[in-house]
Amino acid sequence: MPLFASLYNFAHWLTQNREEAEDLVQETYVKGLKGFSSFQQGTNFRAWMYRILRNTFLTSRTGLKVSSTVRLEDEEHEERVMPATTDTPESLLLARLDQEAIQNAIQQLPIHFREVILLCDVEEMSYQEIGDTLAVPIGTVMSRISRARKALRDLLAEKVRGASK
Amino acid sequence: MSCDWQTRLDSYIDAELSAAELAQMEDHLRSCPDCASAALSRMQLKRSIHSAGRVYTPSPEFRLKIRQTIDVKKPKQRWTLDWLPAFGVGVVVVALLLIAVGLWSQASHRQQALGELADLHVSTLASASPVDVISSDRHTVKPWFQGKLPFTFNLPELHGSPFTLVGGRMTYFEQSPGAQLLFEVRKHQISVFIFQDRAELSRLSLGSSSVNRTMAFTIESWTEGGLRYFVVGDAGAEDIHALSALLKAAAKQ
Numbered sequence: 417m418p419l420f421a422s423l424y425n426f427a428h429w430l431t432q433n434r435e436e437a438e439d440l441v442q443e444t445y446v447k448g449l450k451g452f453s454s455f456q457q458g459t460n461f462r463a464w465m466y467r468i469l470r471n472t473f474l475t476s477r478t479g480l481k482v483s484s485t486v487r488l489e490d491e492e493h494e495e496r497v498m499p500a501t502t503d504t505p506e507s508l509l510l511a512r513l514d515q516e517a518i519q520n521a522i523q524q525l526p527i528h529f530r531e532v533i534l535l536c537d538v539e540e541m542s543y544q545e546i547g548d549t550l551a552v553p554i555g556t557v558m559s560r561i562s563r564a565r566k567a568l569r570d571l572l573a574e575k576v577r578g579a580s581k
Numbered sequence: 582m583s584c585d586w587q588t589r590l591d592s593y594i595d596a597e598l599s600a601a602e603l604a605q606m607e608d609h610l611r612s613c614p615d616c617a618s619a620a621l622s623r624m625q626l627k628r629s630i631h632s633a634g635r636v637y638t639p640s641p642e643f644r645l646k647i648r649q650t651i652d653v654k655k656p657k658q659r660w661t662l663d664w665l666p667a668f669g670v671g672v673v674v675v676a677l678l679l680i681a682v683g684l685w686s687q688a689s690h691r692q693q694a695l696g697e698l699a700d701l702h703v704s705t706l707a708s709a710s711p712v713d714v715i716s717s718d719r720h721t722v723k724p725w726f727q728g729k730l731p732f733t734f735n736l737p738e739l740h741g742s743p744f745t746l747v748g749g750r751m752t753y754f755e756q757s758p759g760a761q762l763l764f765e766v767r768k769h770q771i772s773v774f775i776f777q778d779r780a781e782l783s784r785l786s787l788g789s790s791s792v793n794r795t796m797a798f799t800i801e802s803w804t805e806g807g808l809r810y811f812v813v814g815d816a817g818a819e820d821i822h823a824l825s826a827l828l829k830a831a832a833k834q
Contacts, residue, residue: 417644417647417648417651420639420644420647421638421639424637424638424639424643425634425635425636425637425638428636428637429634429637434637437637438639438643438646441639441643441647442646442647442650445647445650445651446650449651513629515629515632515633515636518629518630518633519633519634519636522630522633522634533630533634534634536595537627537630537631537634538630538631538634538635540631542595542597543592543595543597558591558592558597561591561595562588562591565591565623565626568626568630569626572626
């Protein structure tokens with residue numbers, strides 16, 4: 417089954433619940449099969465499947481709840497505003513944190529940051545693929561990745577500072 | 582620690598810079614310790630996220646469940662004739678290829694056979710005794726072949742023509758015996774080969790009558806009365822054709 421394990425991993429990150437992740441993946445495959453005729457040959461199949469999963473999640477009860485707690489970004493504004501750097505000497509320590517710390521930090525990210533980090537760094541999608549999945553322009557993808565990483569670094573930096581106290 | 586290049590570090594570590602941008606960025610990283618340090622830490626973090634992010638694995642039961650879902654939902658493969666046009670095109674292409682290969686092979690075989698006849702002609706002329714029966718009299722040469730060949734043939738009356746009969750000999754071509762007759766016209770030697778017209782010779786696709794040129798020799802060929810004639814020589818095509826006409830006329834007598 418193409419993309420099965422990756423889709424499940426992404427679904428679990430979004431829902432944070434095994435049963436909901438399974439329901440989400442199952443619904444994604446059902447929708448994918450039903451709508452396969454609408455898939456345009458030659459376009460990105462992976463992005464198409466992830467888009468189905470993400471859209472299904474955002475319209476689910478959990479998805480609606482999570483996304484309603486996130487302040488909607490002004491996408492045009494978002495493209496222009498790039499984060500100031502927070503790279504400090506402690507940055508080099510961040511990557512050496514254990515996996516659990518990084519997972520906890522990813523988990524604390526707002527959903528629109530979490531998904532873009534997962535698509536870029538875990539699924540290793542190109543900016544174009546991420547744009548296709550999220551249905552946003554590449555400029556927005558770049559800005560969102562930058563902001564998401566800054567947020568993640570801030571969370572990890574707190575953890576490093578907390579541990580050193 | 583504020584450097585304009587830092588806004589492009591994410592694109593750099595995600596391999597999203599163009600070749601020109603990448604070259605510029607690498608130049609900058611060599612001269613800016615802050616950016617080089619930031620690039621290194623972001624790259625390490627990206628790698629850490631990659632391994633930390635792959636944490637949830639579907640259970641075998643769920644995998645089975647999805648597979649069953651797919652099997653049930655997957656549209657049944659209907660027997661359609663959608664493939665027919667493509668199949669038809671494929672068949673035509675293969676047929677054309679086979680025909681082309683066949684024609685090429687046939688042409689190649691024909692050229693090879695005509696080359697062999699030219700070789701026979703040349704080797705005869707190069708021989709110390711080109712003919713086994715030496716006579717300009719057709720009534721001497723023709724009987725010489727009796728009992729040697731499973732067929733007989735007529736020789737033309739050459740009186741009044743520029744041709745002279747030199748003699749004849751036995752020859753073999755395509756594993757069959759035949760007659761080779763040597764004629765002369767204005768110092769040019771011309772060989773006339775006569776064989777039973779068999780399937781092997783028919784496959785040369787020379788037609789009932791044809792004129793070919795190989796290795797500067799003119800070769801005229803035809804069938805008459807179940808016999809295949811080849812007239813081979815370096816004389817002009819008109820001489821070859823004139824001798825052929827005489828032989829054809831004699832064969833019909």
